[in-house]
Amino acid sequence: MDTCAISEITILPGHDKQGRPEKFDSLVIRPGDTLSIVGPTGSGKTALINDIEVFAQNDTATGRTVLVNGRVPPEEYIRDPSMKPVALITQNTKCLADLTVEAFLTMHVKARKLQDPGIVRETIDLANQFTGEQIQPSCRITALSGGQTRSLMVADAILVSNAPLILLDEVENAGIFREKVIRVLKEHCKSVIFVTHDPLVSLLSDRRVVMRNGAVEKILEPKGKERQVLEMVERMDVTLCMFRERIRAGELLVEKGFPA
């Protein structure tokens, strides 16, 4: 089955840590959707994306079921990892290979049996849109900064893995342009789910899934109601980014007023 043929992924409710049923009917994710999963530590955020990653069929601790195009997904989606239409990048995910960026991507392209010779270059160019520190093809993977590595992994998941659904578990750190990532993911018609504590990422997402005690507590769809706050947070983010760059450049920041 062609993974491009995924028109929706549906999450059906399970239960909380005490076994009480979750209070939502279903959560449907379509191409280009952005969702944030928020909630305190231990509220079950990672368990929810793990359910999606393994296409749970009421056989994980949460009792949830995940459908593809409204049906139980074909078994090879789950059994054959190379068919899996999901890429998961977590805060623990590292690139271990001691190779140049170019060799690393070439190796992945070969494993994926892709024929497009320009894809390595494209992936590096895309990663460079996500990070302020330019990645060169000749850089060694192990010498990249955290932001560069994250940017490369996201670009690689979009272009090389070509996964329709990308799960990002707490990958907010400085050095990756989150707005740009979200825009590009939408352009490529990818669905993306963020597990996040970051106000900007949460506000930029179409929907917010609020977790508590192992269960989905509610699903918020602001539909523009948060626009003012989002604009303010975006301005703050721009300011912070600017200060960060100036600190890096060795400046002393002594201005009196703030461009709020």
Next chain:
Amino acid sequence: MKLIVIAGPPSAGKTAVARQIIRHFLGKKRVAFLKIDVVRAFEDEELRAEFGIPARKVYSGDLCPDHTGIMVLADALSWAEENGAEIFIVESAGLCLRCSPYTTQSLGIVVLSAVSGMNSPLKMGPMISLADIAVITKTDLVSQSEKEVFRERTKEVAPHVEIIETNAIQGTGLRYLMRAIEQTDEIEDPGTITLRGIPPLGVCTICVGKQEIGWQKHSGVVRKLEGADDLFRGD
């Protein structure tokens, strides 16, 4: 009784996988566990304390652990039977990658760690190629690309092997492993169980403890450096 043989290099997560299997079948099937190791092992004590199952270990000391495993397996099967086990898990020490402890009438599981480097599947012989299932652990720690390359390399070595990727500590994605265990046939006749592969040659003066280096000092199956490449043909 079903026989499950778990092999794989040190610290790949063999015991973590065994623990998930025991946890899954707890209350449904009686499980017994045997660990074969060289110097020290704690798995039996840990699993007995955690799950209250019959568990024991064998140390091979100066002997090759897979050799030890092969020697004690028939007795171990009787021990597991006496303890009323319906699933018997044997975990190898997994040292030299040349051996393959899998037998007929068993489910052979090789546990590989995704953080062991993308070429590591290519460095293992029959430990992968004779297994039924390859459980790749610690996949949460490596990038999507390395996970995919590792998977392809594993398939290169063993095209038939079924691959299951997991974070074995959490037990994610192991449902098909459990299903494979449920579908594994019971042992028909312990008297007819044999190894799946041919054990390595152990017929030289090195094996018996002669310490000099260089082929001139040894007799048996010896080769010079030039021409040593075709020493290993494997299964």
